[in-house]
Amino acid sequence: MRAVVQRVSEAAVTVANREVGAISKGVLVLLGVGKGDTEADANYLAEKIVKLRIFEDEADKMNLSLLDVGGQLLAVSQFTLYGDVRKGRRPGFDQAAPPDQAEALYEVFINCCRDLGVTVGTGQFQTHMMVSLVNDGPVTILLDSQKQF
Template identity: 60%
Template sequence: MRAVIQRASKAKVTVEAETVGAIGKGFVVLLGVEESDTEEDVVYLVRKIANMRIFEDDNEKMNRSLKDVEGEILSISQFTLHADTKKGNRPSFTAAAGPEQAAALYESFNNQLSAEGINVATGKFGAHMEVSLVNDGPVTILIDSKNK
Protein backbone atom coordinates (compact mmCIF):
# COMPACT_ATOMS: atom_id res chain seq x y z
CA MET A 1 0.00 0.00 0.00
CA ARG A 2 1.37 3.38 -0.97
CA ALA A 3 0.46 6.79 0.35
CA VAL A 4 1.53 10.17 -0.91
CA ILE A 5 1.04 12.72 1.86
CA GLN A 6 0.92 16.40 1.04
CA ARG A 7 0.80 18.91 3.88
CA ALA A 8 -1.91 21.40 2.94
CA SER A 9 -3.38 24.60 4.31
CA LYS A 10 -6.62 23.73 2.51
CA ALA A 11 -7.87 21.23 -0.06
CA LYS A 12 -10.99 20.01 -1.79
CA VAL A 13 -12.13 17.33 -4.20
CA THR A 14 -14.90 17.72 -6.76
CA VAL A 15 -16.82 15.16 -8.78
CA GLU A 16 -18.88 16.43 -11.72
CA ALA A 17 -18.41 20.05 -10.54
CA GLU A 18 -19.73 19.25 -7.03
CA THR A 19 -17.45 19.47 -3.99
CA VAL A 20 -17.63 16.08 -2.25
CA GLY A 21 -14.87 16.62 0.32
CA ALA A 22 -12.94 19.56 1.73
CA ILE A 23 -10.50 20.26 4.58
CA GLY A 24 -8.62 23.12 6.16
CA LYS A 25 -5.13 22.56 7.60
CA GLY A 26 -3.99 18.96 7.33
CA PHE A 27 -2.96 16.30 4.85
CA VAL A 28 -4.08 15.33 1.40
CA VAL A 29 -3.46 11.58 1.27
CA LEU A 30 -3.40 9.80 -2.08
CA LEU A 31 -3.77 6.10 -1.31
CA GLY A 32 -2.87 3.30 -3.71
CA VAL A 33 -3.85 -0.27 -2.83
CA GLU A 34 -1.83 -3.16 -4.22
CA GLU A 35 -3.15 -6.67 -4.85
CA SER A 36 -0.99 -8.11 -2.03
CA ASP A 37 -2.16 -5.55 0.57
CA THR A 38 -4.03 -6.56 3.73
CA GLU A 39 -5.42 -4.99 6.90
CA GLU A 40 -1.85 -5.15 8.28
CA ASP A 41 -0.82 -2.58 5.66
CA VAL A 42 -3.77 -0.37 6.62
CA VAL A 43 -2.84 -0.47 10.33
CA TYR A 44 0.78 0.40 9.53
CA LEU A 45 -0.11 3.38 7.33
CA VAL A 46 -2.76 4.73 9.71
CA ARG A 47 -0.26 4.67 12.60
CA LYS A 48 2.45 6.34 10.52
CA ILE A 49 0.21 9.02 9.04
CA ALA A 50 -1.64 9.89 12.24
CA ASN A 51 1.64 10.37 14.11
CA MET A 52 3.91 11.76 11.38
CA ARG A 53 5.56 14.91 12.67
CA ILE A 54 5.73 17.24 9.67
CA PHE A 55 4.12 20.37 11.10
CA GLU A 56 6.38 23.05 12.52
CA ASP A 57 6.68 23.69 16.25
CA ASP A 58 7.43 27.08 17.85
CA ASN A 59 11.10 26.71 16.81
CA GLU A 60 10.14 26.15 13.15
CA LYS A 61 11.20 22.49 13.30
CA MET A 62 9.01 19.73 11.85
CA ASN A 63 8.06 18.31 15.21
CA ARG A 64 4.25 18.32 15.43
CA SER A 65 1.84 15.66 14.22
CA LEU A 66 -1.56 15.96 12.59
CA LYS A 67 -3.09 15.20 15.98
CA ASP A 68 -0.98 17.90 17.65
CA VAL A 69 -2.29 20.58 15.27
CA GLU A 70 -5.84 19.17 15.15
CA GLY A 71 -5.49 18.77 11.40
CA GLU A 72 -7.77 17.01 8.95
CA ILE A 73 -7.24 14.54 6.13
CA LEU A 74 -8.59 14.59 2.59
CA SER A 75 -8.27 10.95 1.53
CA ILE A 76 -8.25 10.10 -2.18
CA SER A 77 -8.05 6.59 -3.62
CA GLN A 78 -5.51 6.48 -6.45
CA PHE A 79 -4.66 3.16 -8.12
CA THR A 80 -2.13 4.88 -10.39
CA LEU A 81 0.35 4.94 -7.49
CA HIS A 82 1.06 1.32 -8.44
CA ALA A 83 1.95 2.08 -12.05
CA ASP A 84 4.71 -0.07 -13.52
CA THR A 85 6.73 2.04 -15.96
CA LYS A 86 9.60 -0.39 -16.62
CA LYS A 87 8.59 -1.30 -20.18
CA GLY A 88 7.49 1.09 -22.89
CA ASN A 89 5.75 4.39 -22.40
CA ARG A 90 2.32 3.22 -21.32
CA PRO A 91 2.12 2.38 -17.60
CA SER A 92 0.82 -1.00 -16.50
CA PHE A 93 -1.47 -1.22 -13.48
CA THR A 94 -1.49 -4.99 -13.01
CA ALA A 95 -0.13 -4.73 -9.44
CA ALA A 96 -3.02 -2.48 -8.34
CA ALA A 97 -5.78 -4.20 -6.39
CA GLY A 98 -9.12 -4.82 -8.06
CA PRO A 99 -11.97 -2.44 -7.23
CA GLU A 100 -13.64 -4.64 -4.61
CA GLN A 101 -10.47 -5.23 -2.57
CA ALA A 102 -9.24 -1.65 -3.02
CA ALA A 103 -12.57 -0.14 -1.93
CA ALA A 104 -12.70 -2.30 1.20
CA LEU A 105 -9.14 -1.42 2.28
CA TYR A 106 -9.64 2.27 1.40
CA GLU A 107 -12.78 2.34 3.57
CA SER A 108 -10.95 0.58 6.40
CA PHE A 109 -8.10 3.12 6.12
CA ASN A 110 -10.53 6.04 6.41
CA ASN A 111 -12.46 4.44 9.29
CA GLN A 112 -9.29 3.74 11.26
CA LEU A 113 -8.09 7.34 10.80
CA SER A 114 -11.48 8.54 12.04
CA ALA A 115 -11.17 6.21 15.04
CA GLU A 116 -7.90 8.04 15.84
CA GLY A 117 -9.98 11.21 16.26
CA ILE A 118 -9.03 12.69 12.89
CA ASN A 119 -11.65 14.37 10.71
CA VAL A 120 -11.50 12.57 7.34
CA ALA A 121 -13.06 13.90 4.14
CA THR A 122 -12.99 11.70 1.05
CA GLY A 123 -13.37 11.70 -2.65
CA LYS A 124 -15.67 9.27 -4.44
CA PHE A 125 -14.09 5.86 -4.99
CA GLY A 126 -13.74 5.02 -8.70
CA ALA A 127 -14.96 8.42 -9.92
CA HIS A 128 -13.10 10.94 -12.03
CA MET A 129 -12.08 13.54 -9.44
CA GLU A 130 -10.49 16.97 -9.47
CA VAL A 131 -8.33 17.60 -6.42
CA SER A 132 -7.29 21.13 -5.50
CA LEU A 133 -4.90 21.96 -2.70
CA VAL A 134 -2.57 24.55 -1.36
CA ASN A 135 0.55 22.51 -0.58
CA ASP A 136 2.03 24.03 2.57
CA GLY A 137 5.81 24.13 2.43
CA PRO A 138 5.67 22.39 0.03
CA VAL A 139 5.90 19.17 2.01
CA THR A 140 5.28 15.87 0.24
CA ILE A 141 6.09 12.47 1.76
CA LEU A 142 5.83 9.00 0.20
CA ILE A 143 5.20 5.94 2.40
CA ASP A 144 5.12 2.37 1.12
CA SER A 145 3.92 -0.26 3.60
CA LYS A 146 6.18 -2.81 1.91
CA ASN A 147 9.27 -0.76 2.87
CA LYS A 148 8.96 -0.84 6.66
Protein backbone atom coordinates in the same frame (compact mmCIF):
# COMPACT_ATOMS: atom_id res chain seq x y z
CA MET B 1 -0.26 -0.03 0.14
CA ARG B 2 1.24 3.25 -1.00
CA ALA B 3 0.56 6.83 -0.03
CA VAL B 4 1.60 10.26 -1.17
CA VAL B 5 1.17 12.58 1.82
CA GLN B 6 1.08 16.32 1.20
CA ARG B 7 0.94 18.86 4.00
CA VAL B 8 -1.73 21.37 2.99
CA SER B 9 -3.32 24.56 4.19
CA GLU B 10 -6.45 23.43 2.31
CA ALA B 11 -7.56 20.74 -0.13
CA ALA B 12 -10.77 19.70 -1.87
CA VAL B 13 -12.15 17.02 -4.18
CA THR B 14 -14.80 17.73 -6.79
CA VAL B 15 -16.82 15.16 -8.77
CA ALA B 16 -19.06 16.35 -11.63
CA ASN B 17 -18.75 19.98 -10.49
CA ARG B 18 -19.83 19.08 -6.93
CA GLU B 19 -17.47 19.25 -3.96
CA VAL B 20 -17.50 15.86 -2.24
CA GLY B 21 -14.72 16.41 0.30
CA ALA B 22 -12.70 19.31 1.67
CA ILE B 23 -10.35 20.09 4.54
CA SER B 24 -8.49 23.04 5.95
CA LYS B 25 -5.04 22.63 7.58
CA GLY B 26 -3.85 19.04 7.47
CA VAL B 27 -2.77 16.44 4.95
CA LEU B 28 -3.98 15.27 1.57
CA VAL B 29 -3.37 11.53 1.21
CA LEU B 30 -3.37 9.92 -2.22
CA LEU B 31 -3.79 6.22 -1.38
CA GLY B 32 -3.05 3.25 -3.62
CA VAL B 33 -3.90 -0.34 -2.75
CA GLY B 34 -1.80 -3.22 -4.08
CA LYS B 35 -2.86 -6.80 -4.80
CA GLY B 36 -1.34 -8.34 -1.66
CA ASP B 37 -2.41 -5.63 0.78
CA THR B 38 -4.36 -6.44 3.93
CA GLU B 39 -6.07 -4.60 6.76
CA ALA B 40 -2.72 -4.60 8.56
CA ASP B 41 -1.27 -2.46 5.74
CA ALA B 42 -4.18 -0.01 5.97
CA ASN B 43 -3.86 0.24 9.76
CA TYR B 44 -0.08 0.67 9.55
CA LEU B 45 -0.33 3.56 7.05
CA ALA B 46 -3.17 5.24 8.93
CA GLU B 47 -1.23 5.27 12.19
CA LYS B 48 2.01 6.28 10.46
CA ILE B 49 0.36 9.20 8.66
CA VAL B 50 -1.66 10.47 11.63
CA LYS B 51 1.45 10.45 13.83
CA LEU B 52 3.92 11.65 11.18
CA ARG B 53 5.76 14.69 12.56
CA ILE B 54 5.63 17.07 9.58
CA PHE B 55 4.19 20.21 11.18
CA GLU B 56 6.35 22.94 12.72
CA ASP B 57 6.57 23.54 16.44
CA GLU B 58 7.23 26.93 18.07
CA ALA B 59 10.92 26.66 17.06
CA ASP B 60 10.00 26.08 13.37
CA LYS B 61 11.14 22.44 13.52
CA MET B 62 9.02 19.71 11.93
CA ASN B 63 8.17 18.12 15.24
CA LEU B 64 4.37 17.98 15.47
CA SER B 65 1.86 15.45 14.12
CA LEU B 66 -1.56 15.86 12.60
CA LEU B 67 -3.00 15.03 16.03
CA ASP B 68 -0.78 17.61 17.74
CA VAL B 69 -1.98 20.44 15.47
CA GLY B 70 -5.62 19.34 15.30
CA GLY B 71 -5.31 18.93 11.53
CA GLN B 72 -7.65 17.18 9.13
CA LEU B 73 -7.05 14.49 6.51
CA LEU B 74 -8.43 14.22 2.99
CA ALA B 75 -8.15 10.66 1.62
CA VAL B 76 -8.28 10.15 -2.14
CA SER B 77 -8.06 6.69 -3.68
CA GLN B 78 -5.45 6.56 -6.46
CA PHE B 79 -4.70 3.22 -8.10
CA THR B 80 -2.19 4.90 -10.41
CA LEU B 81 0.33 4.81 -7.55
CA TYR B 82 0.85 1.23 -8.70
CA GLY B 83 1.51 2.26 -12.30
CA ASP B 84 4.60 0.49 -13.62
CA VAL B 85 6.45 2.34 -16.38
CA ARG B 86 9.73 0.43 -16.32
CA LYS B 87 8.96 -0.91 -19.81
CA GLY B 88 7.59 1.26 -22.56
CA ARG B 89 5.66 4.47 -22.09
CA ARG B 90 2.19 3.29 -21.09
CA PRO B 91 1.78 2.42 -17.41
CA GLY B 92 0.78 -1.11 -16.47
CA PHE B 93 -1.41 -1.58 -13.42
CA ASP B 94 -0.98 -5.31 -12.80
CA GLN B 95 0.08 -4.74 -9.19
CA ALA B 96 -2.96 -2.60 -8.30
CA ALA B 97 -5.65 -4.37 -6.28
CA PRO B 98 -8.99 -5.12 -7.94
CA PRO B 99 -11.62 -2.45 -7.21
CA ASP B 100 -13.60 -4.41 -4.61
CA GLN B 101 -10.49 -5.20 -2.53
CA ALA B 102 -9.12 -1.66 -2.99
CA GLU B 103 -12.35 -0.02 -1.88
CA ALA B 104 -12.63 -2.22 1.21
CA LEU B 105 -9.06 -1.37 2.31
CA TYR B 106 -9.54 2.32 1.47
CA GLU B 107 -12.51 2.27 3.89
CA VAL B 108 -10.41 0.46 6.54
CA PHE B 109 -7.78 3.22 6.21
CA ILE B 110 -10.40 5.98 6.56
CA ASN B 111 -12.05 4.35 9.58
CA CYS B 112 -8.70 3.80 11.27
CA CYS B 113 -7.79 7.49 10.84
CA ARG B 114 -11.15 8.46 12.32
CA ASP B 115 -10.67 6.03 15.21
CA LEU B 116 -7.33 7.73 15.90
CA GLY B 117 -9.20 11.02 16.37
CA VAL B 118 -8.76 12.74 13.01
CA THR B 119 -11.50 14.46 11.01
CA VAL B 120 -11.44 12.80 7.58
CA GLY B 121 -12.79 14.00 4.26
CA THR B 122 -12.84 11.69 1.26
CA GLY B 123 -12.94 11.57 -2.47
CA GLN B 124 -15.36 9.30 -4.28
CA PHE B 125 -14.07 5.83 -5.06
CA GLN B 126 -13.72 4.83 -8.73
CA THR B 127 -14.81 8.15 -10.23
CA HIS B 128 -13.04 10.89 -12.14
CA MET B 129 -12.10 13.45 -9.48
CA MET B 130 -10.67 16.94 -9.59
CA VAL B 131 -8.32 17.45 -6.65
CA SER B 132 -7.20 20.91 -5.63
CA LEU B 133 -4.74 21.73 -2.89
CA VAL B 134 -2.44 24.33 -1.46
CA ASN B 135 0.72 22.42 -0.53
CA ASP B 136 2.18 24.00 2.59
CA GLY B 137 5.96 24.07 2.48
CA PRO B 138 5.88 22.30 0.09
CA VAL B 139 6.03 19.11 2.14
CA THR B 140 5.43 15.82 0.32
CA ILE B 141 6.23 12.38 1.77
CA LEU B 142 6.08 8.99 0.03
CA LEU B 143 5.11 5.96 2.13
CA ASP B 144 4.80 2.26 1.38
CA SER B 145 3.43 -0.26 3.89
CA GLN B 146 5.97 -2.83 2.65
CA LYS B 147 8.70 -0.23 3.32
CA GLN B 148 9.96 -0.37 -0.27
CA PHE B 149 10.78 3.33 0.00
